[in-house]
Amino acid sequence: MRQSAPHTVLFVVFPHIKLLDLAGPLQVFADAVAEPERDVYRIEVVSMDGRCIRTDTPVSIATAAMASWADAQIDTLIIVGGSGARAAALDPLVVDEVLRLTKKAARIASVCTGAFMLAACGLLDGRRAVTHWRSCDALLRAHPSVQVETDPIYVKDENIWTSAGVTAGIDMALAMVAEDLGRRACLSLARELVSFAVRPGGQSQFSTTLDRQMLDETGRFDSLHDWIASNLDRDLRVEALAARAGMSPRNFARSYTRQTGQTPAKAVEGLRVEAACRSLEESSQPVSEIAHQCGFGDDERMRRSFMRLLHVTPSDYRQRFALDRITAIGE
Structure with missing residues (x-):
């Protein structure tokens, strides 16, 4: 990054953007400082005509016109998502204007369905990219030359970044x-923002924990799930879980499956795989040690679970998503 002048971050917005698609990353750059306590980013928000833009909330956003940046150098250009982004990607005039800006940008990115605009500009042809999981199929249908990935929370392909929703x-x-x-x-900033963790780009958009909570809408087994997650290396067969829940094994297994849509064994396996994924991403521990800590017993059992649930081996998963390899750049 240049030290002589602030790094320019330009957000491109369209009518009916999703507010958090803009506000979230904008706040990150607004709060970032360098030693000694020096602001390092200059942030601007632009739209096609420079008027106030309506969001998907009662809040409107003041903008400058894209044309005012036509001859300026841009360090980072971010296309914001929302229903308006997909509509704008079908307007040749808007696409041309955005394409003009991208030619001035050193780093180009999209949030959520902003990827449709980058694809319309031809910038994602032959590249890996991601968008909100609900829109991945639509992006692939509209732009077959894009290597759409449904799982990562963000992807970096050279200087082109795309993120999920x-x-x-x-x-x-x-x-x-x-x-x-x-x-x-980055970690200091995440702490300031009270962010739970700095997640590597390869981390899944999908959460086993969230999926389980959606299935168990009553929350009947929430405390049991919390206990399982904290005791993955223990005996978690049905008899042990039933005792923890204060039920007979037969009644527990039947009730749990009816309530959550999966057997206790499948739920335990999912929690163990999820925990193992985090360890593979964030640590350099041997696979065999992670397998033991997460309750698989040995690395072969963990490998079989990974293949069954993720269709990839633990070693391959680490090779792709380990944090020390990607250094938080999403590759």
């Missing part, structure tokens, strides 16, 4: 700060 834009922005200022500055 909503809060994934925050993860992508934090990764950009890590690239610009270093991991220490």
Whole structure:
């Protein structure tokens, strides 16, 4: 990053953007500072005509016109998502204007359905890209030359970044700060923002924990799930879980399956795989040690679970998503 002048971050918005797609990453860059307490980013928000833009909330956003940046150098250009982004990607005049800006930008990105605009500009042809999971199929149908990935929260392919929906834009922005200022500055910023963790780009958009909570709408087994997650290396067969829940094994198994749509054994396996994924991403521990800590017993049992649930081996998963390999850049 240049030290003589602030790094320019330009957000491109369209009518009916999703507010958090803009506000989340914008706040990350607004709060980022370098030693000694120096603002390092200059942030601007632009639209086609420079008028106030309506969002998907009662809040409107003041903007400048894209044309005012036609001859300016842009360090980072971010296309914001929302229903308006997909509509704008079908307007040749808007696409041409955005394409003009991208030619001035060193780093180009999209949040959520902003990927449709980058694809319309031809910038994602032959590249890996991601968008909100609900829109991945639509992006692939509209742009078959894009290598759409349905799982990662963000992807970096050379200087082109794309992120999944909503809060994934925050993860992508934090990764950009890590690239610009270093991991220490990124972690410090995440703490200021009370972010739970700095997630690597390869982390899944889908959460086993959230899926389970959606299935168990009554929350009947929430405390049991919390206990399982904290005791993955223990005996978690049906008899042990039933005793913890204060039920007979037969009644527990029947009730649990009816309530959550999966057997207790499948739920335990999913929690163990999810925990193992985090360890593979964030640590350099041997696979065999992770397998033991997560309750698989040995690495062969963990390998079989990974193949069954993720269709990839633990070693391959680490090779692709380990944090020390991607250094928070989403590759």
